[in-house]
Amino acid sequence: MTPSLTDIPVLSRRGLLKFSVGASLFLSAAGLAGCSPSQPGQGLTAVRDSDLPFLRAVIPVMLEGAVAVEQLPAATAATLQSLDTGLAHLSPAMLKLAHQLFDVLTLGITRGPLTGVWGTWENASADDIRQFLDRWENSSLNLLRQGHSSLLQMVMMAWYSTPEAWAHCGYPGPPTV
Template sequence: MTPSLPATPVLSRRGLLKISLGASAFLATAGLGASLSGCSSGSAAHGFAVLRDSDLPILRALVPVLLEGAVAAGQLPAAIDATLNGLDRSLDHLSPEMLKLTRQLLDVLAMGITRGPLTGIWGSWESASAEDIRHFLDRWENSAIGLLRQGRASLLQLVTMAWYGRAESWAHCGYPGPPRI
C-alpha cells in the first residue's frame, strides 16, 4: 500500500498565517479584557511575592500532572507547595516584560471565556481531572498555533525549573547535588 497525499495541502501557508493572526488577536483581546475587568489584579496572594489568587487554582491543577512520576503520592501535597514557592521566587526575579507575559498567559487560563475554547476545560480548574489537564497540554503541544505551543512550553519550563531547583527533587533524577566546598 502506498501512502497518498492530497494534491493540495489541507492548510496552506496563507491559511496558517490567518489562523495564527486570528489566535494572536484573540489572545491579546482576552488579555486586555482580563486586565480591564480587574481579573488581572496585580496584588499577590497571601504568602506569595508574585503569584495571585487567580493563578493558584491553575497551578495547583497543573503541578501534580507535570510532576507525575517524579514525586511519590504521599509527598505530593508538600511538593506542590514547594514548587509554588519556588515558582513564586523565580517569577519575582523575572524582568518586568517577561512577568507581564507570564501573567497574561495565566490570565487567559483563568478566564472562563478563554479557558474553555483554548484548553477544553470548561469548568473550574479545581474540578478538572488529571486526564483533562493532560489532554489540554497535549492539545497545546500539537497545536498549529505557535502561541499555544509556546504557552505550553512556558508552563512546563516554569514548573519543572521550580521543582528541580529544590534539593528534594535531585535524588529522583540521579543528581547528587552541587559539590561540597
C-alpha cells in the first residue's frame, strides 16, 4: 500500500525550527573546524598540510595494480608532487572546488558520516579506503559519485603524467625535439 499525502507527516513550525537549529549548529561546527586556512605542504604549492594525510593514505590504494608494492612509496610521492603541480595550474575557482572536496574528506565531522572512515586517514586500512571509494563510486547520491570521479581523475592524471608511470604502460615518453 502506498501512503497518500494525508498519511505523510507534515513538518510543523516547531519541527522546522528544530531542524534549522540543528543544521545551523552542524554547519557552524564544520565552518569552525575549517576556519583556519591550512598552508601548503613543504615543497608544495596547492596541496595543503591538511590534505596530506588523506592523499598519502588514498593514493597507494588507488595505484594498486599499476605499481609494484616495493615502488609504492616512491610512486605515491611522485603522484603527490604531480597532483600539486596540476592543482597549482587550475583556475582559482577550480582549485577552490578541489580544496572543498579535500575539506569534506579530511574534516572529522564530515569524514566519518560520508566516507565510513571514523578515525584518522593515517589509521585507515587499505580495506577501509577501498570501501570508501566503492561507497562513493556506487552511491545513490550524484554528488558523491562526482566526488569519486573527480578524485579518481585527479590522482590518475597525476600518476600517468609522471615518467615513472610511462614504463608500466609501455609509453616511451614524449618525443625529444
